[in-house]
Amino acid sequence: MKRKVLATVLSMMMLSLAVAGCGTPKEESTAASGSGSKAASESGASSASSGGEAAASSSEKKGKEAKDIKVAGVVFQEDQFMMLMQKGYQAAADDYGVECMLANTNNDQAKEAELISTYTSQKLDGIAISPLNEQTSIQTLKVANESGLEIAVGNTKLKDAPFVCGGFTSDNYNIGELTGKEARKFIEENLDGKARIAIVEYQSLLPEQSTDRKNGFLDQLEGLDIEIVADQDAWMQDTAVQTASDILTANEASGGVDIIWAANDGGTIGSTMAVKNAGKAGKTFVFGTDAAEQQVELLRSEDNILQCVTGQNPYEIGYKTMEILIQTIQGEEGSFGQEVVVPGIVLSRTDPDGIDQFEKDLTERMGK
Structure with missing residues (x-):
């Protein structure tokens, strides 16, 4: 697997990525x-x-x-x-x-x-x-x-x-892992097992958290013909729009970008908007992290850009x-010393019922 830009894989975070400062207690799940x-x-x-x-x-x-x-x-x-x-x-x-x-x-x-x-x-x-x-x-x-x-x-x-x-x-590794599994299926079924991938993360803000998510995602693509064409920070929506747009432009002549994976809320929304603004719908697909009202709307959009997010x-x-x-x-x-990991939630364009249920739960929590 070709990775032009990839941080060293950190230790597995399953059921241990909570408030580590509490020592080494027994992890739990809720x-x-x-x-x-x-x-x-x-x-x-x-x-x-x-x-x-x-x-x-x-x-x-x-x-x-x-x-x-x-x-x-x-x-x-x-x-x-x-x-x-x-x-x-x-x-x-x-x-x-x-x-x-x-x-x-x-x-x-x-x-x-x-x-x-x-x-x-x-x-x-x-x-x-x-x-x-x-x-x-x-x-x-x-x-x-x-x-x-x-x-x-x-x-x-x-x-x-x-x-x-x-x-x-x-569990930040698992957040990336769950999205990576969905991306692998998509690449195998739609891109013949080959993809040029751009990463939009927040390494300079929270390096361990961002790296764990990225490695969770990329580890699921082992064995596929993958090339990482960019890896840049952009965790706020407006910044991510510009960063993803620049990535798309920079790779235009060398084969384009098949998939953008974003590590957080702002990166996911901004990257999806950038693909749409660039007229790359149907050519570049987005997989991301975090789930809220905007991600639900984008997953339902007929433009078919955002494919899957793993929400918290x-x-x-x-x-x-x-x-x-x-x-x-x-x-x-x-x-x-107590540490508890709250499980991630996978929302995929291929599972509209799951999206509907998530939106219903979200509406109740927002008090709407």
């Missing part, structure tokens, strides 16, 4: 039901305290009544995925009768640090957060925890962060991350 029940999360690993004064400060908070608890729910980007994650945060807070402040760092590391510092000075009880960076966010969150705030992390993992009480995320369950991720935060503050034992 159905992406989005039911928002107040039932306690599945059994976790043993508690791990922050130690010293921080542990005492945290201990004082435990056992608080819900009406006295104040928390924050933070995401890092303006898209439907993050909006649904925030809705999950708020739904859990509402179900437990807890006051919740929602915020968005808008891909700004300085703003994330400022928000966390503000919540610390305001003496909140805890923060549920999707960190902007797997490494640089740790120190600020650690300081907040040492000041008495509980920290729960969703949608990504943090290394060497034993202070995190728990969290929920997706951001509402469930947000709900469960906030839930474990609240449970920890209330003094429930067994929270620290």
Whole structure:
């Protein structure tokens, strides 16, 4: 298999790509039901305290009544995925009768640090957060925890962060893997087992997460006659439109691009729009990641560009991350170190019934 641009395959993430900073607990799986029940999360690993004064400060908070608890729910980007994650945060807070402040760092590391510092000075009880960076966010969150705030992390993992009480995320390798299986069938059935592929990812934003998704996708194409003609970052929709357009233009004379695979919401939508704008419908096909209203519309479109996405369950991720935060503050034992993977959801143009069901569930969660 020819790969002109391909990062080294990272270790397999199945049932381990949650908040890795919680040590090495037993991984668990939960159905992406989005039911928002107040039932306690599945059994976790043993508690791990922050130690010293921080542990005492945290201990004082435990056992608080819900009406006295104040928390924050933070995401890092303006898209439907993050909006649904925030809705999950708020739904859990509402179900437990807890006051919740929602915020968005808008891909700004300085703003994330400022928000966390503000919540610390305001003496909140805890923060549920999707960190902007797997490494640089740790120190600020650690300081907040040492000041008495509980920290729960969703949608990504943090290394060497034993202070995190728990969290929920997706298995990023599996997200790419599920889409890759669909792409393999498409290439075999429609392209005679041969394809020129462009990658649109977010390596410079979250390198491990992006690489895991990419490798999950590409590993399913082993044995086919594949050439990677481009691998570029573009995770926001507007940027992805331009990046994918440039890729299509650059490869026009050398055989074109058969497939674009995108690693996230913005990349998927932007790449699909770029193919349409370039008049390449029927020649270039898109496979992507994340599922929301726009992806549903594009999968149903008669232009036949977007073929398949593997969606996550951001509402469930947000709900469960906030839930474990609240449970920890209330003094429930067994929270620290827990990691749970929320399964991915495959939406394919060839399965309209699956798309219909997903849209129905999405509408309910959006409150429409």
